[in-house]
Amino acid sequence: MTTAVLGGGLSGLSAGYYLLRRFGNPLTIYEASPRVGGWIRTEARKDRDFIFETGPRTIRPVGVPGANTLELMEELQLPLKPIPKSHVAARNRMLYAKGQLCMLPNSPRGLFGVKPPFTQPLYKALLHDLATGSTLAKNEDESIYSFAERRFGKEIADYAISPMICGICAGDAKEISVRFLMDGLFEKEQKYGGVLKGTLYARFKENVDEKKEGLFDQDQPKLYAQALQEKWAMYSIEGGLETLPCAMRKYLGQRDVNVQLSNQCKNLTFTKSGVRMSLRNADVPVDHVVSSLPAHKLAPLVKQQHPSLCEQLLEIPYVDVVVVNIQYDGNLLKQDGFGLLVPPIEKLPILGVIFDSCCFDMNGNTVLTVMMGGHWFDQWFGHQPSQKEILDTATKYVGQILDIQEEPKFSRVHMLHKCIPQYTVGHKRRVESIRKYLRDYKLPLSLCGAAYDGVGINDVILSARRQVDAIPRF
Numbered sequence: 001m002t003t004a005v006l007g008g009g010l011s012g013l014s015a016g017y018y019l020l021r022r023f024g025n026p027l028t029i030y031e032a033s034p035r036v037g038g039w040i041r042t043e044a045r046k047d048r049d050f051i052f053e054t055g056p057r058t059i060r061p062v063g064v065p066g067a068n069t070l071e072l073m074e075e076l077q078l079p080l081k082p083i084p085k086s087h088v089a090a091r092n093r094m095l096y097a098k099g100q101l102c103m104l105p106n107s108p109r110g111l112f113g114v115k116p117p118f119t120q121p122l123y124k125a126l127l128h129d130l131a132t133g134s135t136l137a138k139n140e141d142e143s144i145y146s147f148a149e150r151r152f153g154k155e156i157a158d159y160a161i162s163p164m165i166c167g168i169c170a171g172d173a174k175e176i177s178v179r180f181l182m183d184g185l186f187e188k189e190q191k192y193g194g195v196l197k198g199t200l201y202a203r204f205k206e207n208v209d210e211k212k213e214g215l216f217d218q219d220q221p222k223l224y225a226q227a228l229q230e231k232w233a234m235y236s237i238e239g240g241l242e243t244l245p246c247a248m249r250k251y252l253g254q255r256d257v258n259v260q261l262s263n264q265c266k267n268l269t270f271t272k273s274g275v276r277m278s279l280r281n282a283d284v285p286v287d288h289v290v291s292s293l294p295a296h297k298l299a300p301l302v303k304q305q306h307p308s309l310c311e312q313l314l315e316i317p318y319v320d321v322v323v324v325n326i327q328y329d330g331n332l333l334k335q336d337g338f339g340l341l342v343p344p345i346e347k348l349p350i351l352g353v354i355f356d357s358c359c360f361d362m363n364g365n366t367v368l369t370v371m372m373g374g375h376w377f378d379q380w381f382g383h384q385p386s387q388k389e390i391l392d393t394a395t396k397y398v399g400q401i402l403d404i405q406e407e408p409k410f411s412r413v414h415m416l417h418k419c420i421p422q423y424t425v426g427h428k429r430r431v432e433s434i435r436k437y438l439r440d441y442k443l444p445l446s447l448c449g450a451a452y453d454g455v456g457i458n459d460v461i462l463s464a465r466r467q468v469d470a471i472p473r474f
Protein backbone atom coordinates (compact mmCIF):
# COMPACT_ATOMS: atom_id res chain seq x y z
CA MET A 1 0.00 0.00 0.00
CA THR A 2 1.38 3.43 -0.96
CA THR A 3 0.80 6.12 1.64
CA ALA A 4 1.60 9.81 1.89
CA VAL A 5 1.49 12.41 4.63
CA LEU A 6 0.73 16.07 4.09
CA GLY A 7 2.68 18.33 6.45
CA GLY A 8 6.04 17.89 8.16
CA GLY A 9 5.05 19.43 11.50
CA LEU A 10 5.06 17.21 14.57
CA SER A 11 1.77 15.53 13.73
CA GLY A 12 2.79 14.79 10.14
CA LEU A 13 6.15 13.35 11.22
CA SER A 14 4.33 11.27 13.86
CA ALA A 15 1.89 10.03 11.22
CA GLY A 16 4.94 9.06 9.15
CA TYR A 17 6.41 7.19 12.13
CA TYR A 18 3.21 5.22 12.79
CA LEU A 19 2.52 4.58 9.08
CA LEU A 20 6.01 3.16 8.67
CA ARG A 21 5.43 0.90 11.67
CA ARG A 22 2.07 -0.31 10.35
CA PHE A 23 2.40 -0.41 6.55
CA GLY A 24 6.13 0.05 5.82
CA ASN A 25 7.33 1.76 2.65
CA PRO A 26 6.69 3.30 0.15
CA LEU A 27 5.84 6.36 2.20
CA THR A 28 6.43 10.03 1.47
CA ILE A 29 5.96 13.10 3.65
CA TYR A 30 5.35 16.36 1.78
CA GLU A 31 6.17 19.59 3.60
CA ALA A 32 5.52 23.01 2.05
CA SER A 33 8.30 24.90 3.87
CA PRO A 34 12.05 24.24 3.68
CA ARG A 35 12.15 22.75 7.20
CA VAL A 36 10.35 20.22 9.39
CA GLY A 37 8.73 21.02 12.74
CA GLY A 38 5.89 23.41 11.85
CA TRP A 39 5.31 25.68 14.87
CA ILE A 40 8.11 24.02 16.81
CA ARG A 41 11.13 26.22 16.35
CA THR A 42 14.21 26.68 18.53
CA GLU A 43 16.70 29.46 17.87
CA ALA A 44 19.99 28.49 19.46
CA ARG A 45 22.32 31.44 20.05
CA LYS A 46 25.59 29.58 19.44
CA ASP A 47 27.70 32.65 20.20
CA ARG A 48 25.89 33.04 23.51
CA ASP A 49 24.60 30.32 25.78
CA PHE A 50 20.84 30.41 25.71
CA ILE A 51 18.03 29.41 23.40
CA PHE A 52 14.82 31.07 22.24
CA GLU A 53 11.74 28.92 21.67
CA THR A 54 9.29 30.63 19.34
CA GLY A 55 6.62 27.96 19.75
CA PRO A 56 6.21 25.27 22.40
CA ARG A 57 8.83 24.72 25.07
CA THR A 58 7.48 22.16 27.54
CA ILE A 59 5.62 18.86 27.38
CA ARG A 60 3.53 17.37 30.17
CA PRO A 61 4.09 13.67 30.97
CA VAL A 62 0.44 13.15 31.87
CA GLY A 63 -2.00 10.33 31.11
CA VAL A 64 -2.11 8.18 28.00
CA PRO A 65 -1.18 11.07 25.65
CA GLY A 66 1.86 11.87 27.83
CA ALA A 67 2.89 8.22 28.02
CA ASN A 68 2.57 7.88 24.25
CA THR A 69 4.92 10.83 23.68
CA LEU A 70 7.45 9.38 26.11
CA GLU A 71 7.34 6.06 24.24
CA LEU A 72 8.34 7.98 21.11
CA MET A 73 11.09 9.84 23.00
CA GLU A 74 12.43 6.48 24.17
CA GLU A 75 12.50 5.07 20.65
CA LEU A 76 14.34 8.17 19.42
CA GLN A 77 16.69 8.11 22.43
CA LEU A 78 16.37 11.82 23.02
CA PRO A 79 18.08 13.48 26.00
CA LEU A 80 15.21 14.86 28.06
CA LYS A 81 15.34 17.71 30.55
CA PRO A 82 12.71 17.04 33.23
CA ILE A 83 11.30 19.61 35.65
CA PRO A 84 10.11 17.85 38.81
CA LYS A 85 6.92 18.86 40.59
CA SER A 86 9.00 20.27 43.45
CA HIS A 87 10.80 22.72 41.10
CA VAL A 88 9.94 26.39 41.47
CA ALA A 89 8.87 26.53 37.81
CA ALA A 90 6.36 23.75 38.45
CA ARG A 91 5.04 25.29 41.65
CA ASN A 92 4.82 28.98 40.89
CA ARG A 93 2.38 30.33 38.35
CA MET A 94 1.30 33.91 38.55
CA LEU A 95 -1.40 36.27 37.40
CA TYR A 96 -0.98 39.96 36.74
CA ALA A 97 -4.31 41.40 37.83
CA LYS A 98 -5.66 44.47 39.58
CA GLY A 99 -2.26 46.14 39.17
CA GLN A 100 -0.23 43.48 40.98
CA LEU A 101 1.58 40.19 40.48
CA CYS A 102 -0.43 37.47 42.25
CA MET A 103 0.79 33.96 43.01
CA LEU A 104 -1.75 31.24 42.20
CA PRO A 105 -2.36 28.71 44.99
CA ASN A 106 -0.24 25.57 44.57
CA SER A 107 -1.42 23.42 47.48
CA PRO A 108 -4.75 22.50 49.10
CA ARG A 109 -3.93 24.97 51.90
CA GLY A 110 -4.22 27.74 49.31
CA LEU A 111 -7.96 27.06 49.15
CA PHE A 112 -8.58 28.58 52.55
CA GLY A 113 -6.90 32.00 52.63
CA VAL A 114 -8.01 35.04 50.65
CA LYS A 115 -5.30 35.86 48.13
CA PRO A 116 -5.57 38.56 45.45
CA PRO A 117 -6.94 38.78 42.83
CA PHE A 118 -9.64 36.71 44.52
CA THR A 119 -11.88 38.36 47.09
CA GLN A 120 -13.10 35.12 48.68
CA PRO A 121 -11.35 31.93 49.74
CA LEU A 122 -11.38 29.44 46.89
CA TYR A 123 -13.15 26.73 48.89
CA LYS A 124 -16.27 28.89 48.58
CA ALA A 125 -16.21 28.22 44.84
CA LEU A 126 -16.38 24.51 45.64
CA LEU A 127 -19.31 25.11 48.00
CA HIS A 128 -21.00 27.01 45.18
CA ASP A 129 -20.61 23.91 43.01
CA LEU A 130 -21.98 21.64 45.73
CA ALA A 131 -24.99 23.89 46.23
CA THR A 132 -25.81 24.22 42.53
CA GLY A 133 -27.60 21.46 40.63
CA SER A 134 -26.91 20.61 37.00
CA THR A 135 -28.81 22.95 34.70
CA LEU A 136 -27.97 21.86 31.17
CA ALA A 137 -29.58 19.15 29.10
CA LYS A 138 -27.38 16.07 28.61
CA ASN A 139 -24.78 16.01 25.82
CA GLU A 140 -25.02 19.68 24.96
CA ASP A 141 -22.03 21.99 24.79
CA GLU A 142 -21.41 25.41 26.28
CA SER A 143 -18.51 27.81 26.66
CA ILE A 144 -15.94 27.00 29.31
CA TYR A 145 -16.54 30.46 30.77
CA SER A 146 -20.25 29.88 31.22
CA PHE A 147 -19.60 26.41 32.70
CA ALA A 148 -17.07 27.82 35.19
CA GLU A 149 -19.35 30.72 36.08
CA ARG A 150 -22.33 28.38 36.59
CA ARG A 151 -20.39 25.93 38.75
CA PHE A 152 -17.85 28.10 40.59
CA GLY A 153 -18.90 31.74 40.19
CA LYS A 154 -17.80 34.73 38.08
CA GLU A 155 -14.53 35.37 39.93
CA ILE A 156 -13.20 31.89 39.08
CA ALA A 157 -14.36 32.28 35.47
CA ASP A 158 -12.58 35.64 35.14
CA TYR A 159 -9.40 35.07 37.12
CA ALA A 160 -8.72 31.33 36.88
CA ILE A 161 -10.37 29.84 33.79
CA SER A 162 -10.07 32.75 31.35
CA PRO A 163 -6.29 33.21 31.84
CA MET A 164 -5.76 29.44 31.70
CA ILE A 165 -7.49 29.36 28.31
CA CYS A 166 -5.19 32.18 27.18
CA GLY A 167 -2.19 30.14 28.37
CA ILE A 168 -3.18 27.15 26.27
CA CYS A 169 -4.88 28.39 23.11
CA ALA A 170 -4.69 32.21 23.33
CA GLY A 171 -8.46 32.13 23.12
CA ASP A 172 -11.51 33.74 24.70
CA ALA A 173 -13.02 31.42 27.33
CA LYS A 174 -16.42 32.87 26.43
CA GLU A 175 -16.16 31.19 23.01
CA ILE A 176 -14.11 28.05 23.75
CA SER A 177 -16.02 24.79 24.30
CA VAL A 178 -16.10 23.36 27.82
CA ARG A 179 -15.21 20.05 26.16
CA PHE A 180 -11.80 21.45 25.13
CA LEU A 181 -10.36 21.20 28.64
CA MET A 182 -13.09 20.04 30.95
CA ASP A 183 -14.88 17.37 28.98
CA GLY A 184 -14.64 14.96 31.92
CA LEU A 185 -15.82 17.49 34.50
CA PHE A 186 -18.68 18.56 32.27
CA GLU A 187 -19.79 14.94 31.75
CA LYS A 188 -19.61 14.35 35.51
CA GLU A 189 -21.67 17.43 36.19
CA GLN A 190 -24.28 16.32 33.71
CA LYS A 191 -24.33 12.79 35.13
CA TYR A 192 -24.11 13.44 38.87
CA GLY A 193 -25.46 16.99 39.19
CA GLY A 194 -22.17 18.62 40.25
CA VAL A 195 -18.45 18.70 39.49
CA LEU A 196 -17.25 17.87 42.99
CA LYS A 197 -19.89 15.21 43.54
CA GLY A 198 -19.11 13.62 40.18
CA THR A 199 -15.35 13.77 40.70
CA LEU A 200 -15.50 12.10 44.10
CA TYR A 201 -17.89 9.45 42.87
CA ALA A 202 -15.83 8.60 39.80
CA ARG A 203 -12.45 8.75 41.54
CA PHE A 204 -12.15 5.06 42.24
CA LYS A 205 -12.69 4.36 38.51
CA GLU A 206 -9.70 6.43 37.34
CA ASN A 207 -7.29 3.56 36.66
CA VAL A 208 -9.98 1.70 34.78
CA ASP A 209 -10.45 4.75 32.56
CA GLU A 210 -6.76 4.88 31.61
CA LYS A 211 -6.76 1.21 30.71
CA LYS A 212 -9.87 1.71 28.61
CA GLU A 213 -7.84 3.72 26.11
CA GLY A 214 -6.12 0.44 25.33
CA LEU A 215 -2.69 1.69 24.21
CA PHE A 216 -0.55 0.39 27.05
CA ASP A 217 -2.41 -2.67 28.28
CA GLN A 218 0.80 -4.69 28.62
CA ASP A 219 3.70 -2.48 29.60
CA GLN A 220 3.92 1.21 30.29
CA PRO A 221 6.76 2.90 28.41
CA LYS A 222 9.87 2.86 30.64
CA LEU A 223 10.32 6.63 30.44
CA TYR A 224 6.71 7.15 31.53
CA ALA A 225 7.26 4.93 34.57
CA GLN A 226 10.41 6.95 35.31
CA ALA A 227 8.52 10.23 34.95
CA LEU A 228 5.87 8.99 37.39
CA GLN A 229 8.43 7.73 39.86
CA GLU A 230 10.52 10.90 39.72
CA LYS A 231 7.39 13.07 39.75
CA TRP A 232 8.09 15.07 36.60
CA ALA A 233 5.76 18.02 36.13
CA MET A 234 6.97 18.74 32.59
CA TYR A 235 10.07 18.36 30.43
CA SER A 236 11.92 19.65 27.41
CA ILE A 237 14.75 18.24 25.29
CA GLU A 238 18.44 19.08 25.36
CA GLY A 239 19.00 21.75 22.69
CA GLY A 240 15.33 22.78 22.68
CA LEU A 241 12.13 21.20 21.43
CA GLU A 242 13.10 21.44 17.75
CA THR A 243 15.42 18.54 18.49
CA LEU A 244 12.30 16.34 18.33
CA PRO A 245 11.17 16.98 14.73
CA CYS A 246 14.81 16.98 13.58
CA ALA A 247 15.38 13.58 15.21
CA MET A 248 12.16 12.24 13.69
CA ARG A 249 13.17 13.37 10.24
CA LYS A 250 16.54 11.63 10.66
CA TYR A 251 14.89 8.46 12.01
CA LEU A 252 12.45 8.32 9.09
CA GLY A 253 15.13 9.14 6.52
CA GLN A 254 17.34 6.31 7.82
CA ARG A 255 14.43 3.94 7.19
CA ASP A 256 13.93 5.08 3.59
CA VAL A 257 10.93 7.30 4.19
CA ASN A 258 11.02 10.07 1.64
CA VAL A 259 10.70 13.44 3.41
CA GLN A 260 10.26 16.08 0.73
CA LEU A 261 10.72 19.68 1.85
CA SER A 262 9.56 22.77 -0.09
CA ASN A 263 6.95 20.59 -1.79
CA GLN A 264 3.52 22.01 -1.12
CA CYS A 265 0.46 19.97 -1.99
CA LYS A 266 -1.88 22.17 -4.05
CA ASN A 267 -4.83 19.91 -4.71
CA LEU A 268 -6.28 16.49 -3.91
CA THR A 269 -8.32 14.58 -6.48
CA PHE A 270 -10.08 11.46 -5.28
CA THR A 271 -10.14 8.72 -7.91
CA LYS A 272 -11.60 5.21 -8.09
CA SER A 273 -8.32 3.69 -6.91
CA GLY A 274 -7.08 6.30 -4.41
CA VAL A 275 -5.97 9.94 -4.40
CA ARG A 276 -3.98 12.05 -6.83
CA MET A 277 -1.90 14.76 -5.16
CA SER A 278 -0.89 17.86 -7.13
CA LEU A 279 2.64 18.63 -6.03
CA ARG A 280 5.48 20.95 -7.06
CA ASN A 281 6.41 19.26 -10.31
CA ALA A 282 4.02 16.35 -10.71
CA ASP A 283 0.71 14.72 -9.93
CA VAL A 284 1.34 11.71 -7.70
CA PRO A 285 -1.17 8.87 -7.09
CA VAL A 286 -1.29 7.10 -3.70
CA ASP A 287 -3.63 4.66 -1.98
CA HIS A 288 -4.14 6.66 1.20
CA VAL A 289 -3.28 10.19 2.42
CA VAL A 290 -2.93 11.33 6.02
CA SER A 291 -3.30 15.10 6.27
CA SER A 292 -1.76 16.82 9.28
CA LEU A 293 -2.39 20.25 7.78
CA PRO A 294 -4.17 23.02 9.65
CA ALA A 295 -7.86 22.75 8.68
CA HIS A 296 -7.78 26.08 6.81
CA LYS A 297 -4.85 24.80 4.69
CA LEU A 298 -6.52 21.49 3.84
CA ALA A 299 -9.84 23.15 2.93
CA PRO A 300 -8.78 24.58 -0.49
CA LEU A 301 -7.20 21.25 -1.48
CA VAL A 302 -10.56 19.45 -1.35
CA LYS A 303 -12.78 22.35 -2.44
CA GLN A 304 -13.13 21.36 -6.10
CA GLN A 305 -14.57 17.89 -5.49
CA HIS A 306 -15.96 18.34 -1.98
CA PRO A 307 -17.08 21.96 -1.40
CA SER A 308 -19.14 21.06 1.66
CA LEU A 309 -16.14 19.33 3.30
CA CYS A 310 -14.14 22.47 2.51
CA GLU A 311 -16.75 24.62 4.24
CA GLN A 312 -16.80 22.43 7.33
CA LEU A 313 -13.01 22.60 7.60
CA LEU A 314 -13.13 26.39 7.34
CA GLU A 315 -15.50 26.50 10.33
CA ILE A 316 -12.54 25.74 12.60
CA PRO A 317 -11.20 29.21 13.45
CA TYR A 318 -7.55 30.07 14.15
CA VAL A 319 -5.85 32.94 15.97
CA ASP A 320 -2.58 34.80 15.40
CA VAL A 321 -0.05 35.05 18.22
CA VAL A 322 2.84 37.51 18.57
CA VAL A 323 5.84 35.95 20.29
CA VAL A 324 8.61 38.20 21.62
CA ASN A 325 11.75 36.48 22.95
CA ILE A 326 14.04 38.67 25.05
CA GLN A 327 17.34 38.14 26.83
CA TYR A 328 19.17 40.16 29.48
CA ASP A 329 22.57 39.55 31.04
CA GLY A 330 22.43 38.29 34.62
CA ASN A 331 19.47 37.28 36.73
CA LEU A 332 16.95 40.12 36.85
CA LEU A 333 13.86 38.24 38.01
CA LYS A 334 12.72 39.07 41.53
CA GLN A 335 10.19 36.26 41.60
CA ASP A 336 10.87 32.77 40.21
CA GLY A 337 8.25 30.61 38.52
CA PHE A 338 6.94 29.28 35.21
CA GLY A 339 5.54 32.63 34.25
CA LEU A 340 2.53 34.85 34.48
CA LEU A 341 -0.76 35.17 32.67
CA VAL A 342 -2.86 38.30 32.26
CA PRO A 343 -6.61 37.70 32.61
CA PRO A 344 -8.46 39.16 29.59
CA ILE A 345 -10.69 41.17 31.95
CA GLU A 346 -7.59 43.35 32.56
CA LYS A 347 -7.74 44.45 28.91
CA LEU A 348 -3.94 44.67 28.47
CA PRO A 349 -2.16 43.94 25.17
CA ILE A 350 -0.18 40.99 26.55
CA LEU A 351 -1.44 37.45 27.18
CA GLY A 352 1.40 36.33 29.39
CA VAL A 353 5.14 36.02 29.99
CA ILE A 354 7.08 32.76 30.30
CA PHE A 355 10.19 32.81 32.50
CA ASP A 356 12.29 30.51 30.29
CA SER A 357 15.42 30.96 32.37
CA CYS A 358 13.59 29.79 35.50
CA CYS A 359 12.38 26.65 33.76
CA PHE A 360 15.74 25.71 32.24
CA ASP A 361 19.34 26.69 32.81
CA MET A 362 20.29 29.55 30.49
CA ASN A 363 23.78 30.06 31.93
CA GLY A 364 23.08 33.10 34.04
CA ASN A 365 21.01 34.94 31.42
CA THR A 366 17.45 36.10 32.00
CA VAL A 367 15.38 34.78 29.09
CA LEU A 368 11.69 35.67 28.82
CA THR A 369 8.99 35.10 26.22
CA VAL A 370 6.15 37.59 25.98
CA MET A 371 3.04 36.32 24.18
CA MET A 372 0.48 38.73 22.75
CA GLY A 373 -2.51 38.83 20.41
CA GLY A 374 -4.47 35.61 20.18
CA HIS A 375 -8.24 36.18 20.15
CA TRP A 376 -7.57 39.92 20.67
CA PHE A 377 -4.93 40.21 17.92
CA ASP A 378 -6.91 42.60 15.69
CA GLN A 379 -7.79 44.86 18.59
CA TRP A 380 -4.13 45.40 19.55
CA PHE A 381 -2.12 44.57 16.43
CA GLY A 382 -4.58 44.92 13.54
CA HIS A 383 -2.86 48.15 12.43
CA GLN A 384 0.24 46.11 11.48
CA PRO A 385 2.70 47.68 13.89
CA SER A 386 6.44 47.59 13.18
CA GLN A 387 8.67 45.06 14.96
CA LYS A 388 10.04 47.94 17.02
CA GLU A 389 6.56 48.97 18.22
CA ILE A 390 5.82 45.36 19.18
CA LEU A 391 9.10 45.00 21.05
CA ASP A 392 8.43 48.31 22.83
CA THR A 393 5.02 47.05 23.96
CA ALA A 394 6.54 43.81 25.26
CA THR A 395 9.35 45.54 27.15
CA LYS A 396 6.99 48.21 28.53
CA TYR A 397 4.90 45.52 30.25
CA VAL A 398 7.95 43.54 31.35
CA GLY A 399 9.07 46.80 32.99
CA GLN A 400 5.68 47.48 34.55
CA ILE A 401 4.99 43.95 35.78
CA LEU A 402 8.45 42.55 36.55
CA ASP A 403 10.24 45.79 37.28
CA ILE A 404 12.93 45.10 34.68
CA GLN A 405 13.76 48.55 33.38
CA GLU A 406 16.84 47.92 31.24
CA GLU A 407 16.77 47.29 27.49
CA PRO A 408 17.09 43.62 26.48
CA LYS A 409 20.52 42.65 25.15
CA PHE A 410 18.97 40.46 22.51
CA SER A 411 15.43 40.12 21.20
CA ARG A 412 13.33 38.54 18.44
CA VAL A 413 9.76 39.30 17.33
CA HIS A 414 7.72 36.61 15.58
CA MET A 415 4.22 36.90 14.14
CA LEU A 416 2.69 33.44 14.14
CA HIS A 417 -0.17 33.69 11.66
CA LYS A 418 -3.13 31.35 12.35
CA CYS A 419 -1.01 29.24 14.67
CA ILE A 420 -3.57 27.94 17.17
CA PRO A 421 -6.97 26.45 16.30
CA GLN A 422 -9.86 27.50 18.50
CA TYR A 423 -12.07 24.71 19.79
CA THR A 424 -15.17 26.89 19.97
CA VAL A 425 -18.55 25.64 21.23
CA GLY A 426 -19.63 22.73 19.00
CA HIS A 427 -16.06 21.76 18.02
CA LYS A 428 -16.45 18.10 18.97
CA ARG A 429 -19.58 17.71 16.84
CA ARG A 430 -17.91 19.61 13.97
CA VAL A 431 -14.97 17.21 13.96
CA GLU A 432 -17.27 14.17 14.17
CA SER A 433 -19.20 15.51 11.21
CA ILE A 434 -16.02 16.06 9.16
CA ARG A 435 -14.83 12.51 9.87
CA LYS A 436 -18.32 11.13 9.12
CA TYR A 437 -18.16 12.87 5.74
CA LEU A 438 -14.87 11.07 4.96
CA ARG A 439 -16.41 7.73 5.93
CA ASP A 440 -19.69 8.32 4.04
CA TYR A 441 -17.83 9.17 0.83
CA LYS A 442 -15.21 6.46 1.49
CA LEU A 443 -12.43 8.99 0.95
CA PRO A 444 -8.96 7.49 1.48
CA LEU A 445 -8.02 10.48 3.65
CA SER A 446 -7.30 10.60 7.41
CA LEU A 447 -7.05 13.80 9.42
CA CYS A 448 -4.67 14.38 12.31
CA GLY A 449 -3.01 17.38 13.92
CA ALA A 450 -3.85 20.31 16.14
CA ALA A 451 -7.10 21.15 14.32
CA TYR A 452 -9.04 18.16 15.60
CA ASP A 453 -8.09 16.17 18.69
CA GLY A 454 -6.28 18.60 21.02
CA VAL A 455 -3.80 21.45 20.56
CA GLY A 456 -0.83 20.26 22.67
CA ILE A 457 2.20 18.28 21.59
CA ASN A 458 0.99 15.08 23.27
CA ASP A 459 -2.38 15.47 21.56
CA VAL A 460 -1.04 15.85 18.03
CA ILE A 461 1.25 12.83 18.34
CA LEU A 462 -1.57 10.68 19.70
CA SER A 463 -3.94 12.03 17.06
CA ALA A 464 -1.53 10.77 14.38
CA ARG A 465 -1.26 7.36 16.04
CA ARG A 466 -5.01 6.88 16.38
CA GLN A 467 -5.73 7.99 12.81
CA VAL A 468 -3.08 5.66 11.39
CA ASP A 469 -4.41 2.78 13.50
CA ALA A 470 -7.90 3.42 12.09
CA ILE A 471 -6.87 3.11 8.41
CA PRO A 472 -8.44 -0.07 6.98
CA ARG A 473 -5.96 -2.65 5.67
CA PHE A 474 -6.08 -3.19 1.93
Ligand SMILES: Cc1cc2nc3c(=O)[nH]c(=O)nc-3n(C[C@H](O)[C@H](O)[C@H](O)COP(=O)(O)OP(=O)(O)OC[C@H]3O[C@@H](n4cnc5c(N)ncnc54)[C@H](O)[C@@H]3O)c2cc1C
Pocket residue numbers: 006007008009010011012030031032033036037038039040054055056057058059060263264265266292293294297321323416419420448449450451454455456457458460
Ligand atom coordinates in the same frame (compact mmCIF):
# COMPACT_ATOMS: atom_id res chain seq x y z
C1 LIG B 1 3.16 29.93 20.51
C2 LIG B 1 2.85 28.48 20.76
C3 LIG B 1 3.20 27.90 21.97
C4 LIG B 1 2.90 26.55 22.21
N1 LIG B 1 3.29 25.99 23.38
C5 LIG B 1 3.06 24.67 23.62
C6 LIG B 1 3.56 24.04 24.79
O1 LIG B 1 4.22 24.67 25.61
N2 LIG B 1 3.30 22.72 24.96
C7 LIG B 1 2.59 21.99 24.05
O2 LIG B 1 2.35 20.80 24.28
N3 LIG B 1 2.15 22.55 22.90
C8 LIG B 1 2.38 23.86 22.66
N4 LIG B 1 1.96 24.44 21.48
C9 LIG B 1 1.23 23.61 20.50
C10 LIG B 1 2.15 22.80 19.56
O3 LIG B 1 3.16 23.61 19.09
C11 LIG B 1 1.29 22.26 18.43
O4 LIG B 1 0.32 21.38 18.95
C12 LIG B 1 2.03 21.47 17.38
O5 LIG B 1 3.25 22.05 17.04
C13 LIG B 1 1.12 21.33 16.15
O6 LIG B 1 1.71 20.47 15.23
P1 LIG B 1 0.98 20.05 13.88
O7 LIG B 1 1.88 19.11 13.19
O8 LIG B 1 -0.40 19.60 14.18
O9 LIG B 1 0.80 21.40 13.06
P2 LIG B 1 1.85 22.40 12.40
O10 LIG B 1 2.99 22.64 13.29
O11 LIG B 1 1.00 23.57 11.97
O12 LIG B 1 2.37 21.61 11.09
C14 LIG B 1 1.70 21.62 9.86
C15 LIG B 1 2.74 21.59 8.76
O13 LIG B 1 2.07 21.52 7.50
C16 LIG B 1 2.79 22.31 6.57
N5 LIG B 1 1.88 22.64 5.45
C17 LIG B 1 0.88 23.56 5.41
N6 LIG B 1 0.25 23.52 4.21
C18 LIG B 1 0.84 22.54 3.49
C19 LIG B 1 0.60 21.98 2.20
N7 LIG B 1 -0.39 22.43 1.40
N8 LIG B 1 1.40 20.96 1.77
C20 LIG B 1 2.40 20.47 2.56
N9 LIG B 1 2.66 20.97 3.80
C21 LIG B 1 1.89 21.98 4.26
C22 LIG B 1 3.23 23.50 7.37
O14 LIG B 1 4.32 24.18 6.75
C23 LIG B 1 3.61 22.83 8.69
O15 LIG B 1 4.97 22.47 8.72
C24 LIG B 1 2.24 25.78 21.21
C25 LIG B 1 1.88 26.36 19.98
C26 LIG B 1 2.19 27.70 19.74
C27 LIG B 1 1.83 28.31 18.42
Ligand SMILES: C=Cc1c2[nH]c(c1C)Cc1[nH]c(c(CCC(=O)O)c1C)Cc1[nH]c(c(C)c1CCC(=O)O)Cc1[nH]c(c(C)c1C=C)C2
Pocket residue numbers: 060093094164166167168169170321338339340341351352353354371420455456457459
Ligand atom coordinates in the same frame (compact mmCIF):
# COMPACT_ATOMS: atom_id res chain seq x y z
C1 LIG C 1 -0.06 33.09 26.59
C2 LIG C 1 -0.04 32.29 25.52
C3 LIG C 1 0.37 30.90 25.53
C4 LIG C 1 1.29 30.29 26.42
N1 LIG C 1 1.39 28.98 26.08
C5 LIG C 1 0.56 28.70 25.02
C6 LIG C 1 -0.07 29.90 24.66
C7 LIG C 1 -1.04 30.06 23.54
C8 LIG C 1 0.36 27.39 24.36
C9 LIG C 1 0.30 26.20 25.25
N2 LIG C 1 0.72 26.12 26.56
C10 LIG C 1 0.53 24.85 27.01
C11 LIG C 1 0.02 24.06 25.95
C12 LIG C 1 -0.20 22.59 25.97
C13 LIG C 1 -1.46 22.15 26.57
C14 LIG C 1 -1.44 20.66 26.81
O1 LIG C 1 -2.32 20.01 26.30
O2 LIG C 1 -0.51 20.15 27.45
C15 LIG C 1 -0.14 24.91 24.86
C16 LIG C 1 -0.68 24.57 23.47
C17 LIG C 1 0.86 24.38 28.38
C18 LIG C 1 0.34 25.28 29.44
N3 LIG C 1 0.89 26.48 29.75
C19 LIG C 1 0.19 27.07 30.77
C20 LIG C 1 -0.88 26.19 31.13
C21 LIG C 1 -1.91 26.45 32.21
C22 LIG C 1 -0.78 25.07 30.31
C23 LIG C 1 -1.67 23.84 30.36
C24 LIG C 1 -1.04 22.65 30.95
C25 LIG C 1 -0.37 22.84 32.26
O3 LIG C 1 -1.06 23.09 33.24
O4 LIG C 1 0.86 22.74 32.29
C26 LIG C 1 0.49 28.37 31.42
C27 LIG C 1 1.09 29.42 30.58
N4 LIG C 1 1.15 29.44 29.24
C28 LIG C 1 1.75 30.58 28.83
C29 LIG C 1 2.09 31.34 29.98
C30 LIG C 1 2.74 32.70 29.97
C31 LIG C 1 1.68 30.63 31.08
C32 LIG C 1 1.86 31.10 32.45
C33 LIG C 1 1.65 30.60 33.58
C34 LIG C 1 2.05 30.97 27.46
